[in-house]
Amino acid sequence: MAINTQIKNPAQKQIDPNKVLRFTKGERLSHWVHAIAFFVLLFTGLGVLSTFFQPAMLGVGGIQVARLIHRGVAVVFVVVVGLMFFVGNPRYHWEWLKSVFNFTRADLQHVTAFPKEFFGAHGTYPPQDKYNGGEKINSLITIFGSVFITLSGMVMWFATSFPPGLVRWAYPVHDLSMIMMTAATIGHMYLCLLHPDSNPALAGMINGYVSTKFARSHHAKWYDRVKDEQNNS
Amino acid sequence: MTRKMVFVDTSKCTGCKACDVACKEWNELPAEKTHLITSYQTQKDFTPKTWTYMTFIEKYENQKMNFLMRKAQCFHCAEAACLKACSSNAISKTDSGYVVIDHDKCIGCGYCEENCPFGVPKADQANKKYYKCTGCIERVENNLKPACVHTCQPGALEFGERVVLLGQAKKRLTEVQKTNPKAQIYGEKEMGGTTFLYLLLDRPEVYGLPANPTIPLSLTLWKDVIQPVGGIAVGGAGAAVAVGVLANLLRGNYRSSEDDSNNHANS
Structure with missing residues (x-):
């Protein structure tokens, strides 16, 4: 598969005036490589975590095969997504990083109001940027979870090269990272698949575009900026 | 079955390594290529096929050399870190105090080896399973002594009821302390009380053993x-x-x- 993420000016690619580009090809590729690898890693990892899940490993040829898959996919999980920050058009990856580490007052207001919305009611919060407060927290869990699960995983993989005192700590760190990311993933999937108000966002991660209506109502600050950039270009 | 104990009295040990050979023989473990590590020691660590070996330390005091010899094997801890760490419920403890690995359940994750304060279990890389001293559980359950105890000529190894042997060990300690004031019992409280209990002639650190082995935090x-x-x-x-x-x-x-x-x- 050719990795062509060169989108010089995404705004020019807009064909439908009722749609706005939310995620470039590169961003979507990173998201889906991360997501698919995460689920494969979660499945194969659960086989080692607990005897409850061990019988399910017969589906991939047994626990030893599952352990091999776990290591192989771990490399994809780390290397492919890591590379996306440097090849193609990594600008949006870095913008995402910068954005999620800039947790504003508006984000906090979103997060405190969001539980109501989560359960189907209406939450009131100020206009949100490209990533709202909840998305930033999900991103932070993903970032820190991925970093810690990678570091602890490397220590576990190459255990003989590290002192036992460090390897012993890698186990709880690996599990804790997995638990945080799994809990976040459950919420994330609910919002994109089963939450009627947030569900339109899914299109942005599939074909890149969301409706202007959705953009205006959920990410007004971002939408206004994109419109400004378009008008000024 | 009541709690059993193997008393390893290092003051009586002559370092003959017959225990090592008896273990290999009874458990049908092949001999491995060895080389000199230090002093008379030819085995550095446990392997999936070597479950017990002798450690030798040459200790110099007042221009006189003393051997500190110790038969190393799984301690069979009452509070076993390996058992707690095992991902696959493959490690269990018998009423007699033996910690055993079920190789049908073991998946070779290695959590036991990393968490054991003594680094005892070792993986067979071919079948991805962990091996260690079984304490000759199958002999013990048929009223036989473990192979190593059975073969020990100087009587450095003794097998019996824990309550009885522990009292005997303490009596022996007071005697040994007359000539070796640093002598001590190792395994009475350590890891909840170990099934293989030692009379050491010096502090555990001198033997390369952790002074206070615990289940890691x-x-x-x-x-x-x-x-x-x-x-x-x-x-x-x-x-x-x-x-x-x-x-x-x-x-x-x-x-x-x-x-x-x-x-x-x-x-």
Whole structure:
């Protein structure tokens, strides 16, 4: 598969005036490589975590095969997504990083109001940027979870090269990272698949575009900026 | 079966390594290529095929050399870190105090080896399973002594009821302390009380043993806090989603989601 993420000016690619580009090809590729690898890693990892899940490993040829898959996919999980920050058009990856580490007052207001919305009611919060407060927290869990699960995983993989005192700590760190990311993933999937108000966002991660209506109502600050950039270009 | 004990009296040990050979013979373990490590020691560590070996330390005091010899094998801890760490419920403890690995269940994850304060279990890289001293559980359960105890000529190894042998060990200690004031019992309290209990002639550190072996804090945190609390957290996320779906259903949000997804203006 050719990795062509060169989108010089995404705004020019807009064909439908009722749609706005939310995620470039590169961003979507990173998201889906991360997501698919995460689920494969979660499945194969659960086989080692607990005897409850061990019988399910017969589906991939047994626990030893599952352990091999776990290591192989771990490399994809780390290397492919890591590379996306440097090849193609990594600008949006870095913008995402910068954005999620800039947790504003508006984000906090979103997060405190969001539980109501989560359960189907209406939450009131100020206009949100490209990533709202909840998305930033999900991103932070993903970032820190991925970093810690990678570091602890490397220590576990190459255990003989590290002192036992460090390897012993890698186990709880690996599990804790997995638990945080799994809990976040459950919420994330609910919002994109089963939450009627947030569900339109899914299109942005599939074909890149969301409706202007959705953009205006959920990410007004971002939408206004994109419109400004378009008008000024 | 009552709690058993093997008393390893290092003051009587001559370092003949017959225990090593008897273990190999009874357990049908092949000989491995060895080389000189230090002094008379030819085995550096446990392997999946070497479950017991002799360690030798040459200790110089007042221009006189003394051998500190110790038969190394699994301690069979009452509070075994390996058992707690095992991912696959493959390690169990018998009433007699033996810690044994079920090789049908073992998947070779290595959590036992990393968490054992003595680094005892070792993996067979070919079949991805961990091996260690069984304490000759099958002999013991048939009223035989473990192979190493059976063969020991100088009587450095003794097998019997823990309550009886522990008293005997303490009596022996007072005697040995007359000539070796630093002598001490190792394994009475350590790891909840070990089945292989030692009379050492010096501090455990001198033998390369941890002075205070414990279940690692990381292991307790992992198994008793992170895993159960994490399970609840993941379950909680799932429950929140179920409630969320139900709430959206009851509010009729799914029916109208097509047309009113944009009514929700926040600005």
